Amino acid sequence: MNRNNFLKTIFAGFLASKIETLKAKSTTFLAEPFKLPALGFNYNALEPHIDALTMEIHHSRHHQAYITNLNKAIIGTPAENLSIADIITNISKYSSAIKNNGGGHWNHTFFWEILSPSSGQPSDKLRNLIVRDFESFEKFQSDFAAAATSRFGSGWAWLIVQNGKLKISSTPNQENPLMDIADVKGTPILALDVWEHAYYLKYQNKRVDYIKAFWNVINWESVEKNLNKAL
Ligand code: MN3
Numbered sequence: 001m002n003r004n005n006f007l008k009t010i011f012a013g014f015l016a017s018k019i020e021t022l023k024a025k026s027t028t029f030l031a032e033p034f035k036l037p038a039l040g041f042n043y044n045a046l047e048p049h050i051d052a053l054t055m056e057i058h059h060s061r062h063h064q065a066y067i068t069n070l071n072k073a074i075i076g077t078p079a080e081n082l083s084i085a086d087i088i089t090n091i092s093k094y095s096s097a098i099k100n101n102g103g104g105h106w107n108h109t110f111f112w113e114i115l116s117p118s119s120g121q122p123s124d125k126l127r128n129l130i131v132r133d134f135e136s137f138e139k140f141q142s143d144f145a146a147a148a149t150s151r152f153g154s155g156w157a158w159l160i161v162q163n164g165k166l167k168i169s170s171t172p173n174q175e176n177p178l179m180d181i182a183d184v185k186g187t188p189i190l191a192l193d194v195w196e197h198a199y200y201l202k203y204q205n206k207r208v209d210y211i212k213a214f215w216n217v218i219n220w221e222s223v224e225k226n227l228n229k230a231l
Pocket of ligand 1: 058108195197198
């Protein structure tokens with residue numbers, strides 16, 4: 001090998017290693033971290049049922065914190081390039097930081113979608129299924145409220161579809177019925193956050209009043225969409 005060819009070989013090797021480094025960097029850079037979804041309404045839109053300050057803190061600080069901590073927790077783990085749905089359904093494989101923050105991200109993203117200032121009414125289809133599985137709409141409301149009230153400490157109440165039937169459940173902390181660790185598994189179609197951060201500024205210790213107010217701000221159209229996907 002003459003001197004020129006030798007230098008060319010060295011240079012080609014140098015270039016190749018630079019390209020590999022750049023590729024690795026751009027992969028890291030391009031990997032999309034989880035991001036806070038925008039709300040479909042203003043923070044004050046659910047007043048007087050859910051107050052503006054609670055909504056602002058809940059969305060911009062609590063939900064954002066779950067996302068920030070989730071993005072940190074997944075670095076260097078097999079969860080790094082997965083969707084939040086894929087992480088949630090196999091949550092037993094991951095750390096408690098991924099469970100708490102991944103659950104927090106999934107649950108809040110879902111919760112915002114089923115809230116609306118123009119609540120509307122459940123469709124006949126949904127109402128008929130509720131009556132079929134809970135005897136009456138009022139009985140469904142009282143069963144759901146009971147699940148939300150009796151969840152000790154922090155957690156969630158859920159309306160889920162399980163084998164084609166509607167069912168109510170509740171989960172502790174940021175767990176949910178899609179997780180492989182859930183006692184009661186199913187596809188959520190409606191949820192209520194009963195962590196104190198969701199209601200304490202306005203309702204203090206009166207969780208029951210917050211649960212009553214919730215019926216005024218449900219996005220039944222969105223619940224219907226969830227139902228159709230789950231059936
Ligand atoms: Mn919350």
